Amino acid sequence: MERDKALKIVEKQLTEHRYIHTIGVMETAIHLAEKYGENLKKTELSAIFHDYAKFRPKDVMKQIIIEQKFSPLLLEYNSELWHAPVGAFLVEKEVGISDADILNAIKFHTSGRSHMSLLEKIIYVADYIEPGRHFPGVEEVRELAEESLDKALIKSLQNSIMFLLKKNQAVYPDTISTYNWLVLEGG
Numbered sequence: 639m640e641r642d643k644a645l646k647i648v649e650k651q652l653t654e655h656r657y658i659h660t661i662g663v664m665e666t667a668i669h670l671a672e673k674y675g676e677n678l679k680k681t682e683l684s685a686i687f688h689d690y691a692k693f694r695p696k697d698v699m700k701q702i703i704i705e706q707k708f709s710p711l712l713l714e715y716n717s718e719l720w721h722a723p724v725g726a727f728l729v730e731k732e733v734g735i736s737d738a739d740i741l742n743a744i745k746f747h748t749s750g751r752s753h754m755s756l757l758e759k760i761i762y763v764a765d766y767i768e769p770g771r772h773f774p775g776v777e778e779v780r781e782l783a784e785e786s787l788d789k790a791l792i793k794s795l796q797n798s799i800m801f802l803l804k805k806n807q808a809v810y811p812d813t814i815s816t817y818n819w820l821v822l823e824g825g
């Protein structure tokens with residue numbers, strides 16, 4: 639699918655703010671794909687559609703998680719996690735994208751997972767460092783991403799986990815697994 643067509647489809651699903659974020663993720667992800675040797679077309683489509691389900695009603699997302707037999711654990715954790723697996727499902731069903739690499743990059747863009755692919759890492763990191771992100775520590779991860787994608791990924795996971803701990807929030811097991819995998823096996 640061409641970029642302009644994909645952007646038109648996703649624009650209808652998002653707020654203006656989230657659409658601008660999506661463009662930022664797309665440009666950042668393509669830069670990382672050029673640098674680390676990923677397929678540019680798959681990267682472009684993964685980035686464009688990564689937040690496709692961000693604004694679906696919670697009850698609709700919950701129903702899809704139950705019907706599609708996604709991890710029931712999702713329902714016990716922050717509902718912010720739901721748009722990633724639900725997005726992968728809806729992008730296949732509604733947009734007609736069937737490439738498993740793209741769908742997995744969407745599915746795991748919020749939590750990560752152990753043994754995640756290069757494309758999954760690129761989308762995770764691009765989502766974290768795109769130019770519209772302005773939280774403490776983001777500049778350090780931007781610099782790390784120019785040196786090592788895995789170092790950038792570890793730092794963004796550390797930051798995210800510490801952020802959740804400080805807010806007394808639960809950390810989703812896949813997030814911890816991703817961090818442990820990178821630290822123990824070096825990606």
Ligand code: DGI
Pocket residue numbers: 689692715716718719722747748749765798802807808809810811813
């Ligand atoms: O959709 P975006 O805002 O672009 O970014 P995202 O898909 O990475 O979602 C971030 C949200 O998900 C943020 O509100 C924190 C939440 N989140 C991410 N990882 C975890 C998490 N919440 C819990 N409880 N546990 C996690 O491991």
Ligand code: FE
Pocket residue numbers: 688689721722747748
């Ligand atoms: Fe997201």
Ligand code: FE
Pocket residue numbers: 747748762765766
């Ligand atoms: Fe993220």
Ligand code: FE
Pocket residue numbers: 659663688689765
């Ligand atoms: Fe995002």
